Amino acid sequence: MVRPKTSKLKLQNRLSEVNEIELLNSWIDSGKPDSGTNPLSQPHPPEKGRIGRLPDGSFSPYSGAEKFTQLPLSKKTKDGLTQAKYSKMTDIQRASLPHSLCGRDILGAAKTGSGKTLAFVIPVLEKLYRDRWGPEDGVGCIIMSPTRELAGQLFEVFKSVGRHHGFSAGLLIGGRKDVDTEKERVNELNILVCTPGRLLQHMDETPNFDCSQLQVLVLDEADRILDVGFKKDVNAIISQLPKKRQTLLFSATQTKSVQDLARLSLKDPEYLSVHEESETATPNRxxxxxxxxxxxxxxxxxxxxxxxxxxxxxxxxxxxxxxxxxxxxxxxxxxxxxxxxxxxxxxxxxxxxxxxxxxxxxxxxxxxxxxxxxxxxxxxxxxxxxxxxxxxxxxxxxxxxxxxxxxxxxxxxxxxxxxxxxxxxxxxxxxxxxxxxxxxxxxxxxxxxxLLKALLVKYSDLQYLAQRSFVTYLRSIHKQRDKEIFDVAKLPIDEFSASLGLPMTPKVRFLKIKVKDKKVSEELTLVPESNAAENRFKLLKETSGTGISDEAELHTEGGLSLKMVTRHFGKDNTPDIRDDVPATRVLKNKKLKINVGRPAGRHVVFDDDDVDGSDTSTSPTKLANAQTWSDSSKLDKDIVNQRYTKLREEVTGVDEEDKASYRQHLREKRIKQKMKLKRRRDEKGEGEGEGDLSGSDKEAPTGRVSKKSKIYLHDSEDGEMRQGTRMSTDSITLAEQEEMALKLLSSMHS
Missing domain, CATH: 3.40.50.300 (P-loop containing nucleotide triphosphate hydrolases)
Known part of the structure; x- marks a missing residue:
């Protein structure tokens, strides 16, 4: 039996792949660089013959290579690199690839734009190729990225360089609606390029999602992924991954935290910072x-x-x-x-x-x-x-x-x-x-x-955006850890608000004044510009028992003159005084003077009783005495409490009387409405409740509009229940109403 030509080709390709993998493994093992060395310092390897062979039959060393053709890479990977126009390696690629191809863990740090992506794309493709990974083997590599855009960019590089390989790869990122489609196919993917949140979602929700055979874990922008923002997700992901794996971490600003490295279960990682001794930490150009x-x-x-x-x-x-x-x-x-x-x-x-x-x-x-x-x-x-x-x-x-x-x-x-x-x-x-x-x-x-001010007047939605922009900027400064640089108290808040075109400074409720090793509370107090106000303020300082600093003058939208009173407490609860309290923007020059010496909540009414002097609570003499209250040296709290207690009792009594009166009013209104309905039925000759229903539906009752009048059911002569008509009556005496009510009740029970 002659096999088809396609079967022969597949067999030949399979045999050639097996032979190539054996040669690649031998080449990698023979030229493996020593752990802890930097391949950049190694001499360039000599020219090789077929698949890394030297003229004497031995394998050429690949540590110190400058071109991709000098590395032990498969033909499929080299063809993909050539078609993508990658030929010469960058510093981070020269330093990391000899170690990562051996299966070692890598901590790679290099300047931005230095080619870190290829430094982990190539080892991933080669690792799965040498292990002859297939669709039935499941997930073999996971590449995590902090942002969706970067994940999409990494996925494109994988498609470009690995175009000749037969691996299945998928991009798993948030913000897309095809989650159900991903759940159906994610178990068949060999390479996952993803963000932490989306990957954790599949681990929690996708049935039979298995990463137990994972070979390589890659963290791009590793310092950002290991930051506090991704801490929960990353910890949950790593707990479900096998510890026996290769881990590659790359970033422009690499982490050296022992705690972060312990979380990832790294084993003797190679730390390669190719630009650590460079004159600059940023690109030279x-x-x-x-x-x-x-x-x-x-x-x-x-x-x-x-x-x-x-x-x-x-x-x-x-x-x-x-x-x-x-x-x-x-x-x-x-x-x-x-x-x-x-x-x-x-x-x-x-x-x-x-x-x-x-x-x-x-x-x-x-x-x-x-x-x-x-x-x-x-x-x-x-x-x-x-x-x-x-x-x-x-x-x-x-x-x-x-x-x-x-x-x-x-x-x-x-x-x-x-x-x-x-x-x-x-x-x-x-x-x-x-x-x-x-x-x-x-x-x-x-x-x-x-120009912004004119735009905000014309577009109300833009004014809202300006207000939110103002608040979110101050919040971002307020949340920064480095207070040597970011200090909200040093910012010209009012001028910044005006530069956005806002007519007034928005309220920022989350801001609090802070002093080193001290707890500070803020209070806004109405203080007039008069001698009585000064005496009142002194009285507060004497009776409060806490330290009160000098007032910082404020002005609000309505031109109301305010004073900011700030209390400072040290570690031993001793008062401290601070004068540099930030003020809000001055909106009006004129100030409205308010006499706070006058007792609050007092409504003065002059009537006949006041003239006769029988009621002294609101008499002119009592008012005159109240106006001098702020000048007194002591504040009698018992008198104030007694007055408040008396007022509460009066209000409570009046409230009960009002409630009882209102209930009686509702009761009389309901009875009157029933009598009106009864009289209307009597006028139409339907006192026994045997009238037709159409008559009652044509004429609306004269009661409450918001609530339908009740419809009563009466027994007919043949014993069946029939719907009665609505009653109506004019204004009659209470005795007549009671008599009609008794007749109505007797007819219902008979």
Missing amino acids: LQQTALIVPLDQKLDMLWSFLKAHLGSRILVFLSSCKQVKFVFEAFKKLRPGIPLKCLHGRMKQERRMGIYAQFCEKNSVLFSTDVASRGLDFNKAVDWVVQVDCPEDVASYIHRVGRTARYLSGGRSILFLAPSETKMLEKLQEKKIPIRFIKANTKRLQPVSG
Whole structure:
């Protein structure tokens, strides 16, 4: 029997794959680099012959190789690299691939845009290929990414380099509606590129989802995934993974925390920081500048910058989603002359991916949160990275500016710092970041706050966005850990609110004044500008038993003059005084003086009793005595309590009388309505309840409109229950009403 030609080809391919895998395993074992060494320091291997063979028949060493062809890689992987136009390795690839191909755990740290993605894509493909992994084997590799955009980018690299392999791969990210489709196919996938939340969802909900055969776990942007924000999800995921596996961690700012590494069960990992001894921690082709911009002038500076660089591709970073939405919507209505886009975490996934693709295609401005700061590689170089808001730490700065000057291209970045955030410059310079300080050219500054004010008047929804932008920015500053840089008390809050076009400063309820090692409480007290008020304030200081600082004068929307009284308590509960209490914006110059010496809650009425002097509680003499109450040196609390007790009793008594009167009124109203219905029936000759129903339906009863009148049932002569007509009556005496009620009751019981 002659086998078909296709069967022979499959058999030949299978045999060639088996032979290739045996040669690759022999090559890897023979040239394995020593643990703890850096392959970058190894000499370049000599030219090889067929599959790494030297002329003498031995395998060539691959540690120190510069090209992918010098590594023990399968033909399918090499063909994929060639078609994707990858030929020469970068530093992180040269340092990590010799160790990762041997199956060792890796902690890889390198500058942004240095090729870390291929450093783990290649070992994953080779590991599954040498183990002859198939669809029936299930999940063999999991790659976790902190953001959806980065996960999508990694998935595209896998498809490009692994196009000749037969592995099945899937992209599991949130924000999509095809969860049910994923659940049906996820058990057949060999490679999962995912975000932690989506992966945990499948582990919890998908039937028969099994990761017990996992071979490789990869964490891209590992420091972010191991951060507090993903801690719960990552711990839950790792608890369901086998401990016997290869783990690869890559990031531009790698973690060295023993606790983080213990969570991942790493075994003798190779720590490879190829740029640790470099002169700079950022790409060499990146030009970095910083300038001091007051908080209330940042939008003016941003607008002026965009108008001066209309032909560039610009990535603008802001702190919160609400800021991104407000600046995008406001600038879009002002039309700077360049296409505008926005990207933030609250957008739907399809829209996020579409905006990312559009920004890669043509020059435009992309307003974004830190969701675009991690790992994203824009196809065409980003010309400028503008950081309007200060990054939370040096690592965030490095990831932000890493979106430009990637691989061999150049780029520029600019950082806007408020005067209270200048400490960030020192921290950046300490981490070997060559940032240059420049002065802003105020002559070319184009103010935009006036235009924003006009927009907020015209568009009410934009005013709401401005208010939320204001609050979320202050909240982001308030939550920062580094208080040397981020201090809300040092910010010009009122000027910042006005720069957004807001007519008044929104309330910020979460802000509290804090002093080192002291607990501070705030109170707003109405204090008039008079001698009586001063005496009242002194009295409060004497009787409160706590330390009260001097008043900080405030002004509210209605021009009401207020004083902020701040109590400070130290560790030993001793009072402390502080004068630098921040004040809200002054909205009106005029002040309304309020006489707080007058007893609160007293309604003075002059009637005949007051003239006769019989009622002294509201007499002019009593009022005169009350006006001098604030000048007294002591406050008799017993008298006040007695007065309040007496008033409560009076109010309670009056309340009971009102309730009883109202109940009697309702009772009389119901009886009157019943009598009216009875009289109407009598007038129509239907006293026995045998009339037709149509007559009662045609005429509405004259009772309460909101509630239907009752319909009574009466016994007919043949013993059947029949619906009676509604009764109506005019105003009659109480005796007649009682008599009619008795007749009605007797007819119902007879």
